[in-house]
Amino acid sequence: MKKNAATIFELGKTGRGAMAQRVPSGGTPANIPESQLRKVQPALPEVSELQVVRHYTNLSAKNFSIDNQFYPLGSCTMKYNPRGAHGAASLPGFLGRHPLAPEAVSQGFLACLYDLQEILKDVTGMQGVSLTPMAGAQGEFIGVAMIRAYHEARGDLERNEILVPNAAHGTNPATAVMCGYKVAEVGLDASGDVDTEALKAAVGPQTAGLMMTNPSTCGVFERRIREISGVVHDAGGLLYYDGANLNAILGKVKPSDMGFDVLHMNLHKTFATPHGGGGPGAGPVGVGERLLPYLPVPMVGERDGVYRWMTEKDLPQSIGRLSCFMGNAGILLRALAYALMLGREGMHRVGEYATLNANYLASRLEKAGFELAYPDRRATHEFVLTFSKQAKSMGVTAMDFAKRLLDYGIHAPTTYFPMLIAECFLIEPTETETLEELDAFVSALAAIQREAQSDPERLLSAPHDLPVRRLDDVKAARELDLVWRAR
């Protein structure tokens, strides 16, 4: 029996409600003129408390999640989200804090932020860290805005272009544009490294900076990174490190040593905070010496064991405030909790075991007959598989493999990213999965491969055992149905 997909609206009935949630009203306010009052009540659901609990409990069961399944989504670092970190952030003292409470009654919270700033400085090698960005992309925005502020402060006003390798995540070029830059893409060589000749040709007086990740989204470590940073620096540009892949090198390499001037980290990846079905995240930015004055506010300062907010008064060149309050504070607390439990030894191990898992999986899959995009390279914490051969010979695409994997109770890896590799999977197992789980993944893919030969229709029409069969994305975009209306 398929579970039905009635919306919460369809469960409602006029006059029904979760009545224990009704507080005694103060009555229609006498002070508000009639013309300012709402005439027709908004069409929210009218449902009982049990209906709400049952509806959302059952909806939740229609999700895959780390807590339920192996979820090897490349570039997303779907590792275990420690419940202890959730517990720490959920302490009533933190949850009940008003963001504008005076510093005198905020020392515990400020101490946490300060400690996190220090830890993040150390693991990245940066000179200063600001915690305000609310996700990786906002970190990028803030980072590039700082690059811009730097050039402007020097009167270096002609730089209007940001370089981006073509394997980069979409947020990189989108960010550059939001910051008022043009984007120039740089290609890769056959081994997945940046084409340094192309880079040299591309840099110039117009270059404000280069944004890149390392390891790249191709799952390989950019070996010539020092050469690249040299080229960009020599041209007067700055280097932005997209820290989405920091998990690969946590405790092994510091971005500062590679020559980066500014970076963001995705705490919801590397620091194990939950993804929440699409957020919240946190994307703290770190900077080297040159960009220190431009860090966004608020930040936390300390003197003699007393913590305080640092604002534009303390940091007059700051690019300013980019969020109403202190960004995603609850995520920052979770990241600190995680860092405290890992400790310095644990930090070192993250990159090591993430890399071990990825290389093991790559090796096993290759022996099982799958094609690695970069067979001659070490995998980092992730690697790329391509199904081009299968697409040609059997007519089944990477997407078909992905959908069929869901039937096996495993979330599909990232598909069709990086865009430059055809029919690809970007696979990131993370360090928190067991050898057995990795082996089960290999078995599942191998079984699907056999199905592809014997019964390709099974893949083409997958998934079969999920709450819905394959969905029509084209219809979704053509016949927009974005809000519920009584039918």
Next chain:
Amino acid sequence: MKKNAATIFELGKTGRGAMAQRVPSGGTPANIPESQLRKVQPALPEVSELQVVRHYTNLSAKNFSIDNQFYPLGSCTMKYNPRGAHGAASLPGFLGRHPLAPEAVSQGFLACLYDLQEILKDVTGMQGVSLTPMAGAQGEFIGVAMIRAYHEARGDLERNEILVPNAAHGTNPATAVMCGYKVAEVGLDASGDVDTEALKAAVGPQTAGLMMTNPSTCGVFERRIREISGVVHDAGGLLYYDGANLNAILGKVKPSDMGFDVLHMNLHKTFATPHGGGGPGAGPVGVGERLLPYLPVPMVGERDGVYRWMTEKDLPQSIGRLSCFMGNAGILLRALAYALMLGREGMHRVGEYATLNANYLASRLEKAGFELAYPDRRATHEFVLTFSKQAKSMGVTAMDFAKRLLDYGIHAPTTYFPMLIAECFLIEPTETETLEELDAFVSALAAIQREAQSDPERLLSAPHDLPVRRLDDVKAARELDLVWRAR
């Protein structure tokens, strides 16, 4: 793909563990002699934290529950368990309290217990309430022990028998025996009421008391209850009220008015505390004047706004302590929270709407062609359906209907209870379910009835869509496999 049923043990590996849970050991204690130390470590699972979270998250999904499904289990009162009550009991101040903390630092907690005692007194009409019993059956035990203490205190030592209607729940006779009594069962008449002639014949100088529920487990209200209590009282016996069905009459009838001397309540039924997959519950006892001196300790007393524990020093005739501390304190807090939210108006409505739902369901099922066990009686909060006809004509039993219902995403009603009605369902919808849910239940049963005619095998081999198919109980009992062993 079926989810597999690997146990947590099979997920383990020597040396693996949830390492963030390892506290710095103090080292092997020097003061403990070698001979007292454990030689071989117990075979507990060796698993990572993620494995634990994933295993138990996925296991939980193999349960039906109120939060997921309609769960009309008769005599169990599977109503909505308010999350607010859970929140109240989970407040750190309550969770962190040591049970032996001095009274001076326990006033908040004691006030809660005192308020609950008072509320329970009022809704039952009893003179005193003790909250210690940890479930209904322990309440029964304590109640009958008080009956015994009463007779003994009066030197009335010949009374060695407890009367029990034969529809009674198994805990009633089992309790009587645990308290050292013999049990005499009394039959019912055709309308489901106690056969008063048989009762009169059964009472005598040996009668210590009568245990019964009203409404009975046949889902009807015992109309001659005052006559029955008269008969028993006249013979010198006392009346015990099994409050498992109190939901039917909450706010409508007080057990004291029916003539009962002592009762227990199932807070995990009538007061909406969660059943927890088989507990914990709470079964407070209430007594009339005569049994007041015998109430078990601890209880809570109040003077001038100061609360204190009452122990045997205050209650020298108490039957004493029946639990290490104050029973299931957390359940008592939940029940109080629920009572506060319901309030007196809400209390009245519980019995009303529970009865409305049951009568509606009974009426619709009867019209749909199902057979009520007591078609001429009003249903109370529950009612009995019998599948005797189907068993005879189609070879499908109540059990087959029950198993097939599971496929429809509805938990089966109680089956084969009360035992005296063949092939029966005891159906209790509770007041917190919607009309739509009740209608869906009727539709499901009607659909199964049609299947029984067209394809009885579908029922006989049900369930089909659950994590397991029908289980072999006989094998379970014959080839006992009660603990996991490496195979």
Next chain:
Amino acid sequence: MPFIPHTPDDVQVMLAEIGAESIEDLFDEIPGELRVNELDGVPEGVSEMEMLGLMSARAAADVAGVCFIGAGCYDHHIPAAVWDLTARGEFMTAYTPYQAEASQGTLQLIYEYQSMMAALTGMDVSNASVYDGASGLGEAALMAMRANKKIKSRTILIAETVHPFYRETAQNIARHQGVEFKTIPVAANGLVDMSALDEVGEVTAVVVQQPNFFGLLEDVDAMTDWAGERGAFLIAVVNPLSLALLKPPGSWGSEGADIVCGDGQPLGIPMASGGPSFGFLCCRDKLVRQMPGRIIGRTEDLEGQPGFTLTLQAREQHIRRGKATSNICTNQGLLVTAATIHMSLMGACGLKQVAERCVAQTHKLVTALVSIPGVEERFCGPFFHERVLNLPRNSETVVSMLLEHGILGGLPLGEHYPGMEDALLVCATEKRTAGEIEHYRSALQMCLES
């Protein structure tokens, strides 16, 4: 090894499979000079128990008392069911619903959320969230800039009565694309100075906040019509809870607002030091392709059953890269989950009663406080649940003194509005009891007398 399940045997098996001697070997492509070994700034690892010991002590240190601060973050009651459900692993530990078939829970929930937000604001569509209210205003400004093809100017008018942090944030976001914000000053009555509008030239959009930062109700009908007549978009910044009581932006003036944004915190999100919360963004149908962020659509599966999926992805950075409507990727999904459950539990009626009670309690608070000699209401117009009081002395000093009494007294306005050094913005939500209000009154009296 916290969170790493590998046994020594596992490691050996895996290295053998890979053909490597040690884990270190796996890093052999990394130039040696880049390898680090010290992380002295990271403390040694502790157990969960010790970590929670430290964090609990810090959390407990900040318990400050009864909250009368508002200013964009409000101390509302959140039904217990909201976070019990939201924190379920299936919601909390899922990624963005890229594999739609394996994410119907989150997808359907967001569709329900979009529907609720559209209903509440009176708009046609909603996206799946932006970071917060302040950054959402930045996105709204950029969106107006892209969508309002009629107006050539890159100027956006913004009322000085909009939350100062929203104004700052929006400017910091939008300025890189050449957007210029012009401030409409606040009049003596605490509202937008409509007379100042006369001097304004061509503008792309007008931003107004309702209730405004001072808790007052602006003449939004007039503002909306003023904008409409000039071909400017009206961007509304609203408190979503207030919309259960107040006229929704979709009904402002004769045409309604064009874009509505704000912070979802009052809908079931704990204050939690200000985050994570979420920003919402709603608009008219015709603007949907200029909307940044994710949007969920209902569609069908190959059996014709309804299902939900990410749609209109061509607006987004992962497809459109540099040409996307925004760079936003991860948004505030889990908070949207909480808000959706919250709105379902409260319903329109429940939210309205909360809103009404907020007004009533704030009224009681103000009445109690102005009974103290020297304390006065600064503005007199109709208000929602915040109010500006003038104190007989520096409000920052008074707020510090109130801490001793366990009172978070409000937000001193001097830092944000020069000349308002004695002004205090106070707020009472439905949670504030008569006893707490009386406690505030007597504490304030003591502070002012001392």
Next chain:
Amino acid sequence: MPFIPHTPDDVQVMLAEIGAESIEDLFDEIPGELRVNELDGVPEGVSEMEMLGLMSARAAADVAGVCFIGAGCYDHHIPAAVWDLTARGEFMTAYTPYQAEASQGTLQLIYEYQSMMAALTGMDVSNASVYDGASGLGEAALMAMRANKKIKSRTILIAETVHPFYRETAQNIARHQGVEFKTIPVAANGLVDMSALDEVGEVTAVVVQQPNFFGLLEDVDAMTDWAGERGAFLIAVVNPLSLALLKPPGSWGSEGADIVCGDGQPLGIPMASGGPSFGFLCCRDKLVRQMPGRIIGRTEDLEGQPGFTLTLQAREQHIRRGKATSNICTNQGLLVTAATIHMSLMGACGLKQVAERCVAQTHKLVTALVSIPGVEERFCGPFFHERVLNLPRNSETVVSMLLEHGILGGLPLGEHYPGMEDALLVCATEKRTAGEIEHYRSALQMCLES
């Protein structure tokens, strides 16, 4: 109507279906004189918000300080995952797993629990829980009485060093079936007085607690052998956490214990004022049919796949009624859920480290406190995590004074053991820090000097 979803229309539709005029009509079989209308003792209903306001204030009122009390309930760390998982609606709001196919989650979990408890105690089987440790001892006594066919006496020997509340509870449960408890007195060293055993006649069982109520380690090997030689059952009352470190009852003496019981609170259950917790009950294979309560067995479904179900139900009251092994029905399922998850997270190693740290911290505590003049250890044998101290004055008075310093100092023993009015039972779990211990020491010093 809180928790009732009926609209007025629904009620009309339903009454029409039933053929009744009003809900009141549905009660027409109830004699009129029995109908009540007033419930004056129940207050008027309040919203969840107001209820939580009241309960929070009461919970906060009881925050008492650092806990050094043990005596059967211990302040251990509980991994956050334990209750996050346990509180999932699927576990918390399910009933007893009567429909096995729809309850595989709970059933498999209990099977795992039984396996863990058997491993921990060194016994063959475990049931699915009883109410608590104290009532479990009552059940164990009755079980021994039924199972020990060799002995005719109805006497059970119980050490005076068993928790006083356990002794009281067990007697109150078992006495109705004619069981007589004889107490073996405590010797001057705080252990069972073995010499007193010589005078004892035929007994059905002997009850010993390890570690005993004073925290001391009894000579359980000798006791077990003594019982075995006389055909008496040995009933062990144990702290399950201690079994990660101490010899399990299954290995006591030459034959091991026959029945093992105790309270599961140290395995992931919050102190929560003492309940709900759970009692465990384990025994030898051959006694399983005398075991009270539920037992889960592994079996197969009709496709031969493994599955789990309630088994041996013929022992239980719902089948066997008056002839059942006990009347127990609802047990403590949810706490068993928590304990199972707790044991999985801790593993044998993790529990052992906690146990070792408890010993170490208690050692530190005792060392600190006896450094105060007049404070002495009362007994000197090896101990687990509790210790009896003699104070220079009435210990109940001292405990009251310590409250002012935020210290819950321990359990005064005078009430339970006449003559021990100056004795105090103290406990330090793994959670107690060096700072807290020092704080206790200095507070005690101040109290004693004043």
